Amino acid sequence: MELRRGVPLFYQQFKALLKKNLLLSWRNKTATFIQLFASFFFILLLFCIDKGTQASTSHTTAYKTVLDPKALVSPPIPPCEQKFFVKRPCFDFVWSGNHSVRLNRIVSSIMANNPGRKIPSSKVKSFRTTEDVDAWLLNNPMHCPGALHFKEINATVISYGIQTNSTPVRDRGYFEDPTFKFQIPLQIAAEREIARHIIGDPNFSWVVGLKEFPHPAKDGFSVMSTIAPSFLLAFAMFGFAMQIGSLVVEKELKLRQAMSMTGLYESTYWFSWIIWEGILTLVSSILLILFGKAFQFDFFNKNNFAVVFLVFYLFQLNMTGFAFMLSSFISKSSSATTVGFSVFIVGFFTQLVTVFGFPYDIKVSNIARYIWSLFPPNLLAVAVDALAEATATPEDVGISWSGRKRCADDADDDAGDECVISINDVYIWLVATSFVWFVLAIYFDNIIPNANGVRKSIFYFLQPGYWTGKGGNKVEEGHLCSCMGSVPRQEYVTPEDEDVLEEENIVKQDVTEGTVNQNVAVQVRGLVKTYAGTMTIGCCKCKKTSPYHALKGLWMNFAKDQLFCLLGPNGAGKTTVINCLTGVTPVTSGDALIYGYSIRSAVGMSNIRSIIGVCPQFDILWDALSGEEHLHLFASIKGLPPDTINSAAQESLAKVRLTESAKVRTRSYSGGMRRRLSVAISLIGDPKLIILDEPTTGMDPISRRHVWDIIQDAKKGRSIVLTTHSMEEADILSDRIGIMAKGRLRCIGNSIRLKSRFGTGFVTNVSFIENATAQSPPNATVDHTNQHEDVKQFFKDHLDVLPAEETKSFLTFIIPHEKEKLLTKFFTELEDRQQEFRIADIQIGLTTLEEVFLNIAKQAELESAAAEGRLVTLSLTSGVSVEIPVGARFVGIPGTESPENPRGNMVEVYWEQDDSGSLCISGHSAEMAVPPDAQPLISAAPPSDRNLRRGRRPVYGVVINPNQFGTANS
């Protein structure tokens, strides 16, 4: 099948990724809804705050333009209850001068003639003198808003004085004005009634009108310029945190790595995200303005639509770039909210500062302004402030499209030269910094180590190969701020195993002759992978790790049309081999050719990606996508022609028996189904090489057998590299097996060869005639012991072996390979005596692959322990403890020498591997005399004994070379 390449592939991948983003957003409806519609809630909040603010200033016309002020005509004395926070019982007024009859009459008239309301006598309190009133007011604060003090001078003159309660009392945000509310009505009433009394005309009157000045509206508290920037920033934070989360999740779950392994262009990846986020921000910006208009904000109604839209759209786009850049530094998606919140908090304060005028003022240096403008919330604040200013009063008309280039103060001639930034300048800043964020996002993404600790050099973009696509993909490992320790060269070690050596020589011959073997799918040429030790300098500590040789020089061929199985204990290096072959991790030295393409070349790797299918060790799937959608996505990324994608996906699903669950989201898949889908993804596009890293892990036996069938089927016409911990799987599926341990290939060959070379020998099961009693007289007892003893003796006499396992009905013997020549004759004779020994059946077979595996793993562990010189304490049954090297078999015990036994005693130590594969002592033999011909190999004591310095004196065993004496070594 011809796969797409170049621009058509870019477009196909772009469409597939856009569809994936659309599906993920659609499936994650709550988050998407919040991202798009959060503006509604913030606009609603702004509306409520605006209404609240208007209510709190409704008593004053200061914030309104007053052109034709209305007069307040002869205001009445208000009831005392209208005084803020008055205490009951309260009085509308108190007065002094009650000893005078005339004055009493005047006050009665004030009460009776109060416009609109007669004042009852219970609401007025009289005193004789001014001092009495003062004493009462002092003792009864807040019980009365005003006092009148009358004095009769003569028949035609009555003087009066007024007192008001001027304690500043605030209610719902504003202070009561005692002059207008209480003093002036009292004054008008007193003067009116005194005049009527003196003139003697009860209807004498005049009209007093109280009017404010006509005035322009005062600049007051503007919700849009003060609170709105923070609110709009908070609204943008939803999208911001989600964008970081989406990018980091794909990184964290290695989804991006899986797509890259399938051949995804880096440019497509970024482009698809930018376009998708661009669409979301476009919609949310339009919705924001529509909601603003719906709530009748002048800010949205009077300013030109395009002017306001561009502010919010460019700001949100800028925040997207900012989010992309920050996501490079974050490795856990759970941190996205924290980062979003932190940016909001910082933005909140810097916006406050911006609204107060810093640094967008002619007096502040340009440098400060440029630095300040790098933080997107500040640009939003300055733009929103300008737009709010332009619609602050009813007379303001807002900013038109053509007016976007004018500074807010330009209209004001006096302050015209003060303005430093127009809305148009904000646009330019937002566009320019968005571009910077996107470029930095790609740059940091390349130079900050990915989930596998791989990154590019900090100057990678200066390499011409990066731009031409030839060799510019060189990657490094380790953290940016880590000082890489020097990587020691991996010394060449000649393989001990003859098959491994032969394989190595075959590959080396190809390398020397420069030939590419046409029968070989993958040729591994001296692959070395060393994870460099790093020294990370933290704030208070320095963490140092030493280099680790994960692969120590692998030479092998994986033939075409064959399944090669890589086995090995945990940490052997299997996944590292796969990661090197798939370009996930760079190789330290050596190379590998996959169908002739080198994994070390960028061009080679891009060709390799189109011909391989990979099933990674852990399922790399989007929970919200279905099995079918996964296959469509990966098929598109791979470059399958669009008209074949659906059929290829259906075929792959059918192969792994997931057709019925094709439309079910993988969140609902069982572990086995997820694994099968991963296998299906690796099969899509008919790859020439399939790499399966533990494909059946976690599967039940039925699913496992089914996947084996799939693999058997897939073997036809292509090569498969399989790693597994299931020996049964390896035995059934493999054409060839390589067992690795500690980064080296330990053996290679087909299953039978490995078993015969590395197994302990032939397993022979002898089963006895069951229910022998049935053929014996009823009360006769069959002596199993005798039966068994005879057979045991027969094996002992002829092959010198004892049973490895014994039950009532069978005996199991392991016959070493060396005895192979004796076997034909031995079994013929045993069969002849079958009746005599009452043997029902004799079965003979090779030892299992598992045993081979365990032997190889144990051998590797022993070698490594010996090389590292690790010590462990052997506690003897005699009570003595000796320090011995891990893996030592025969150990002489110091202090057991005697005149009769001058060489002392030794024990044979039995080793086993614990769950983690490390060697541990399982027991030891009885003490025996060290044979005279045995040679001590080494003393376990290290040259400088730290324990001695601590005052303890450990006993060190003497390792004895088992080859130096005959009997013990058998």
Ligand SMILES: Nc1ncnc2c1ncn2[C@@H]1O[C@H](COP(=O)(O)OP(=O)(O)OP(=O)(O)O)[C@@H](O)[C@H]1O
């Ligand atoms: N990025 C890394 N940095 C340092 N050491 C690493 C890194 N990745 C792997 N290793 C080490 O390399 C060794 C080989 O690891 P690898 O994953 O290849 O083993 P494996 O044979 O696949 O094991 P398993 O069967 O558990 O998957 C291990 O000791 C591992 O700790």
